[in-house]
Amino acid sequence: MASVDTSFLKDELGPVLARGIAETVCALPKDPVEYLGLWLQHYLNEKESETTERAKEEEMKILREEWNRQQLAKEKTASTIIQKEWKNHSKAMDERNLRETELRARLEAFGDHLDEEGEYDPESVGPC
Numbered sequence: 001m002a003s004v005d006t007s008f009l010k011d012e013l014g015p016v017l018a019r020g021i022a023e024t025v026c027a028l029p030k031d032p033v034e035y036l037g038l039w040l041q042h043y044l045n046e047k048e049s050e051t052t053e054r055a056k057e058e059e060m061k062i063l064r065e066e067w068n069r070q071q072l073a074k075e076k077t078a079s080t081i082i083q084k085e086w087k088n089h090s091k092a093m094d095e096r097n098l099r100e101t102e103l104r105a106r107l108e109a110f111g112d113h114l115d116e117e118g119e120y121d122p123e124s125v126g127p128c
Helices: 002-027 032-111
Strands: none
Touching (some): 002 032
């Protein structure tokens, strides 16, 4: 158990305390214990801020990814609708063009039965 405690102190507290003591020695405060305590509190606050910031960044990353997935789904849906509507439009235009062609052919055939004043000439049709 003692080796675990020693290992913990060396790995976790040692570097932090060494930096704090070094800062205290450099600053030469009137009350070094209070200074070290405040330095440790500041260190802890900085670590907590970093942890909070990382958590916020991770949350933002997740939110961005979700937003991107939603946008992709919306774009796919929109693309499908546009393609469907384009096919419907193309089909309607083809049908319209076909009707126009048929009507022109009928009009031309009808035009062959008009006299010079543009009146219908039943004699031009011939016998039934």
